[in-house]
Every structure is written in C-alpha cells, then in structure tokens.
Amino acid sequence: MSQLSNLSPQPLWSIFEKICSIPHPSKHEDKISAWIQQWVLELGLNIKEDKVGNLIIKKPATPGMENKKGVILQAHMDMVPQKNSDKEHNFVTDPIEPYIDGDWVTANGTTLGADNGIGLSASLAVLASKDIKHGPLEVLVTIDEEAGMTGAFGLEAGWLEGDILLNTDSEDEGEVYMGCAGGIDVNIKLPLETEPVGENVQSYSLSIKGLKGGHSGVDIHLGRGNANKILTRFLKLHQQELNISLSQFNGGSLRNAIPREASMELNVHHENSISLGQAVDAFQALLNTELSAVEPNLQLSLNKIGLANAQFSKATQFAFVNSVNACVNGVIRMSDEVEGVVETSTNLGVITTQDKHLHIQCLVRSLIDSARANTQNMISSTFELAGAAIECTGAYPGWEPRTDSPIKDLLRETYQKMFGTLPNIMVIHAGLECGLFKDAYPNWDMVSFGPTIRFPHSPDEKVKIDTVAPFYQLLLQVLENIPNK
Template sequence: MNAHLDQLAPQALWQHFRTLCNTPRPSGHEAALVATLEAWAEAQGLAHDRDAYGNLRLKKAASPGCEAAPGVILQGHLDMVAQANADHPHDFTRDPIKTYIEDGWLRARGTTLGADNGLGVAAALAILADPTLRHGPLEALFTLEEETSMGGALQLAEGWLEGQLLLNLDSEDRGEVYIGCAGGADVVVEAQLPTSALSEGEHPYRLALTGLRGGHSGIDIATGRGNANRLMMRVLRALAPCGARLIDYRGGTLRNALPREAFATLALAEDELAVAQARLAALGEELRSELAGVDEGLTLSLTTTDGAADEALTATASHLLVDALHAAPCGVERMSSAVPGVVETSNNLGVVALSEGRFRLCALVRSLRDSATQDMADRFSALFGLIGARTRVENAYPGWAPAPHSPLLERFKRLHRDQLGTEPAVKVIHAGLECGILGGKYPQLQMISFGPQIRGAHSPDERVEIDSVNEFWLLLRGLVEDLAMPTAPDAAGMA
C-alpha cells in the first residue's frame, strides 16, 4: 500500500511515512506502531525503551568526536486524528490510510492523512537512520495519545530524558518557527434529562447539518468556519415554534476538531412539517450567506426516518438544553494583546451527544493564560448548572511560555537564513503543542518547534505540500549537524 511514496524525496523520510500510513494508529491504538518501531530499532542497532505510560524512546550514540555536544531530543507523537467523510467508511483501527498526490500536495482518500504528526515522526526516524550524518547524542521521543488527551506528555516519566535541546517536529507552516503555545483543558458536561412519550400525531424526523469544512480547533478557530454544533442550535431554535422536541443528537467526533456534521432526531407533529421545512430552507440560505467565502458547503435536510421512537425530551427540557448550548461560549473569546494577531482564548463545542435523555458535551478550551482556561470552565459550570447538569475539567495542560532569545532559536534562525535566504517568522501558536508539558517536567530544556506545510489538519481535507517536506528535512538535518559542530556554543551555553 502507498508504494508511490517511495518515489518521493527525501526517500528515507517518505519510506518511514509509508510505514506510518500502512500501520493504523488512531489515538489509543498505537501499540502496533510501537512494536513496529521497536523491531526497526533492533535492526538498526539502536537502544530503545519505554516509560511506564508506554511512550517510546530511541537512542543513538554521538558520532566520534561529538560526544561533548549537547544532547538533542527529536520529539513527535505517534497517534493521528481519526476523521472520515460520512460517505467514506473507514476503520481507523484496521484500515491503512490511502494516499494520493494532487497538484504538488499529498492527500488521503476520504480521511485524515496523518501528516500531523506522522511526518515529524518519519523525519526523526530518518535522522536516526542516516549513516552520513555527523551528530551529538540523539534521542527520539515518541509520545502517545496527543490528539485526545495529551496523555503521553502528561504522564511522561521524569528524570528519563537525557538531552538538553528539544526539537518538536509538530508544527505545520514552512518558514515559521514556534516558541510558545496555548494551554488547554477538556470541559465535560453531563446530565440525565427528563423525557416523555410521543403524543398522538408526533412522529420522528431526521435533521441533518452537513457539508462544513471542519479543521483544527486551535489553528483554524479564527478562520470563521462553521461549527456544526453551534449552527445546529440555531436551527433547533428556529424549529422551536413548530413544537419540535429532541429525541437524540450526535454532533462532532473529536473535541479538538471543528465539528463538520451534526444530526438530530426530532419529535414533530405531522401537520407542522411543511412549516418546519419552510423555516429550514430560509435558515439554510441565511447561514450559507453568513459563511460565504469561508464555509459555503453547508446543507440542511429534514426527512422521515424508519427508526422507532417512544420518548423524547420534555418540551421544557428540550428548550432549556438547546438554549444552553446556543448560549455556550464557542469560537474566539479574546485576541492576545501581548502577541498581536494570535488568539488568546477560545472554545470549541467539539462533541455533543444525547441518547435516551442522557446528555454529554465535551468542549476544548484553549488559552495562552491558564487563568482564562479556568474561567471559561467556570462559565460552563455556571451555565449548564441552570439545567441541572454536572461539569468537570479533564486533561488540563499548561501553555508553553516563549523564550525569544534562546541560543537554540538563534542557531535555527541563522541556519534558516543560510539555507533558504530568508528570516523565519517566530510565532506563538494557538494550539496544544506538547512543549509546555515537557518543559514543566524538564525545565532545563531549550525547545523550538517547526515542520512542513500542512493544511486542513484534523479533517479529511488534511494535506501536505510535498516540496515543503524536503525543505523541512534539510533544515532538520542541517540543525542536527550544526549543533554537533565544535564551533557551536558549549553545552553549558546551550543548556
């Protein structure tokens, strides 16, 4: 599978990426890939071990004469976001990713590509395998479950890593280097809501909102793209005068992906159907107009369903739930005054579900300020407490405070100028890189993050610009060699 990847340059990197595409690795199912990489390390004569959580480390001794160079850690995560188009059945725990090339970009057929963070992992493996590279002590750290909980980084063993410089390979823009990122937390809301039997004349109907682009809930949060859960609440409020009651609901699949689709089953009187359809048609035009130029594919449909339903939320419970979700924070909350052009605080209404009266919401709050993350969580608790729901915060992780004058950053900037003739843009990202967590466990580390040009991450539109991968590889390889040179700052200066 994916044999065409072997023809791309740099060949060593793309061959490893082919292995990752052919080995299913959604979050929580990385075991097969870990075993594959351990077998590869054995064949290469590389030392390898795991910490108690299962994070994998591969080690390579320094080239002769480079033993005193500062140790370099190449870091990425093994898991990928599992998103597929509704019309493309795909079992991410069993099926390989099928890739193809179009107009200089590598894409996947109907699914996420896994370039996030598969290309970073592949680049680290290619560095370890390169027999011509002159380097100091090398470690490759591959973490687990980054996309769902940051679990691997949060549970990373302390006192395990040996290096002083960490190169995070999980960024998505060529010509840029990242030195800071937002922290975040999952906000989980749950409730058991009252139901009542469908009355005579009420029938179940299926309401669908589809066609949105989706995307990364941090990087794409300020683009103005639609959030299916937020938009569906507008639709449900528009249908409230028709007496519609919620039977069940499913919107979004991952808390860190902008939801592209939402589906609801409604109890609706048959004689209200024509009015509901008219309201739906008008609202569809209104929403498409609002999203023009950003997310124009939205479609709404209300159809009869073959499924049987005995009960729906009571009219009061349905009304209160829809209103609470409509009022919930969603999207950009505040832009940063310290870092112009960067989102400071945001929230993604990622996954909403209702079944047999059981309601569950998982939202992902991000902020450059940990206090703002907590405040947003408190707002959820206050709002949903009004309908009797319980709110808790899970998987909280800190942000990564920028160090704009670090020697490592200066080395990268000089190399970027020498190789590409341009100054890299130094950035802070509104996304959850693992660097903040790793820096908390290893405060002595100097860290930067860079990568190839990836677009549409966390959605089936994910793609990577092929030329940027070679540029990324040459920068990474050059930096590893540069950090091992005798003329580089000594280990103390780089610590």
C-alpha cells in the same frame, strides 16, 4: 500508495508511507509502537518503553561530534481519526490511503496523519541514516497527544539526557514556534428526561454536513461553522412556532476538532410537516448568506424516519437548546502580546445522547491561565443554570516563550543562511507537548517547527510536498551545527 516512495527526501517519504499502512489512532498505538520498536532494533539502536508507552531511542554521536550538546527529536505516534460520513473506514484496523493531489499529499476520505506522521518520519529517517552528522541524539516518541497528552503527562525525569528538544509538530514551513497555548476539557452532563411521543406525529432526521471542520486551535480563528451550534440555532428559531420535540442529538466526534457534522431526530405534528421543510430551506438559505465564503459546501438534509419511541421532556429540551445556544464558542480574545495570534478560544466539539444524559464536551485553550479559567467558568455557569453537572479535566499548561533561547537563535540563523530569509518566530494557539515536558525537564531549551500542513484534524488534511524537503534539510543542518557542551 507506492507513488509516495518516489518523492524526495527519501527515506522520509517511504517511512511515512509505512506509517500510513499501520493503524494508529489515539488510544490505539500498539501496532505502530510495535513496528517502531522492531524497526529500531533491526538498526542496532537502543530503545526503551516507559510505563505509559512512550518510546525513547538513543543513537551515538557521529565520530568527532561526541562533545556536542545532546539533542532530543520529538514527535507523537498517534493521529486524529476523522472521516467523511460516506467513507467506510475503521481507524483501528484499516490503513490510511494517501495519494498525491497536485502539490499536496492527502488521504482518501480520512485524515492523513501528517500531523504528526511527517515529523515522526523525519525523526526515524535521521536514525536510519549513516551519513547525517550529529552529536548525541535521542528520539522521544510520545503516545496519545491528540486525545489527552497522556504521554507528555506521564514522561518522567531521568529517561533522557539531552539539553535541547526539537519538537516536529508544527504546521507551517518558515515558522518557528517557541510557545503555545494551554488547555482544559469542560465535560458537561445534562440529565435527560423523556416522555412518550404524542399522536398524529411524524419523526424526521435533520442533519448538517459539508462543513470544513479542522483543528480547534490552528483553525479556530477562520470563522468556520460549528455543526452543533448551527443545529441548536435552528431549534431555537423554530421549535416553538412548529411545536418541535426532540428525540436525539449527536454531533462532532472529537473535542479538539471543530464539528463538521451533526444530526438530530425531531418530531412534528403532521399539519406542520410542510412548514418544517420550508423552515429548513429558509435556514439553508440563511446559512448560505452568512457562511458561503468559508463554508461553500454546507448542506442541511431533512428526511422522514420511523416514529420515535420517546422524546425529550419539555424541561430537558428547554435546558438543552438554550444552554447550547448560549454557550460561548470560537475566538474569545486575540493576544495583546503576539499580533495575529488567538489568546483564548473554546470549541463546543461533541454532543451525544446516551445513558439518560446529554453529554457535551468543550475544549478551552488560552495563552493565559487566568483567561482559560475565566472561559471555563463562563461555560460552567451557562450549563449549571440548566441543571447540568460539570467536570473540568486534563488541564495542561501553556509553553511560556523563552526569549534567550540559544536553539531558537541557531535555528533562525541556520534558516537565513539556507533560504535567504528569516523565519517567523511565533507562538501557536494549538497545544504542544513542550509545556508539559517542563515539569520533568525544566532546563530543556525547546523549539517547534515542521512542514506546511493544512486542515489537520479533518478529512481535508494535506501536507505540501515542496515544504517537506526544506523542513528536513533545516533539521539536518541544525543537528550538524549544535554547539559544544
């Protein structure tokens, strides 16, 4: 990990290296929060923790800049915990293992946490510096952004005094975001009835791995395979002809990550065993034909296992396979207002077999609240026909673009002066916390920008080294040129 300390700018990379060494998955931010608090106190700065666990740090203006508008730098402290199936790693106890791979920094078999660790490192580096010019400065570090936006939901008025918020959670250098999608979780609970496994039966495990996965907002338009949908497609194609019965189905691990892996336990009569293997081989060839351009490493694996104790009833299997197979997934509609941006999408992210139920989680995103509601209703209708109970939770609003944003104009002008070209002013399909901040701080002027990060929410996550310095330099120049109150 020491090789990161040789990268520029410092101390940003050294701080990121330290963040990687401290476990900080969503819902388990206590260690990283404690380190930040101790680190800030050693700098002699004021820090407070609100009732939900957000951290608010204040740094006085540098001499002569006291009359500048107050700025809030904002990042979240949690990371998405995703790993390859062959990687031994406990995100609650084990450090991330970053390394340099050519032009990128990535991690060994796990997510890197550059989302949003680089933005957090940049904010803390500003706090540590004695040379950076800025007006009254606050840093807001939120909790649990990736798993529920708990910190943004819980932020209360009165804690922060600034006028301008700079969100550091974007993932394309050269792009400035001034709006984002809203979202909602659709949680499905399908009753699971079981029956004894018949005689003269062999049980198998059929799994899929090697898919790219990725961020269910940023990457949803890329046409990547969804492990849950692929395996249920196989069942729909072959369960009747091979008399397949199902005993388990588990796929995906996060509702905001495109599922990369899934597995199921199934049972067939011995006389159908050879045909099952042939069907798997044929399905692998079919998927290779359809998805080879985007999923070159997709791999099905069929293995014999010990005889299952029970299998889904015919009614349960019928309801499960048909409802999951029919459930909408992926891009629903592209935006009419912003060219090239997804308007509405959904991700069938997680399926688990537990507690006499099949649990299914979908995350719906949209730039338009009514379109989000329509999509969640389509999903609900599909599973209600199958007898499932539906609960929609965690709704968060989109961040509506402000066309007369002074900070957007300043950032655009500063970028042009520094790099000789204009940045792209964008709306992102992913969810950012900015929309939620409007409840407590309706007058904030907000933008989001960051370095180039690829494949967030997957073990392929990586940050492009030569985009981190421009991002950080842009941040410093914007801070220096904030207008007076």
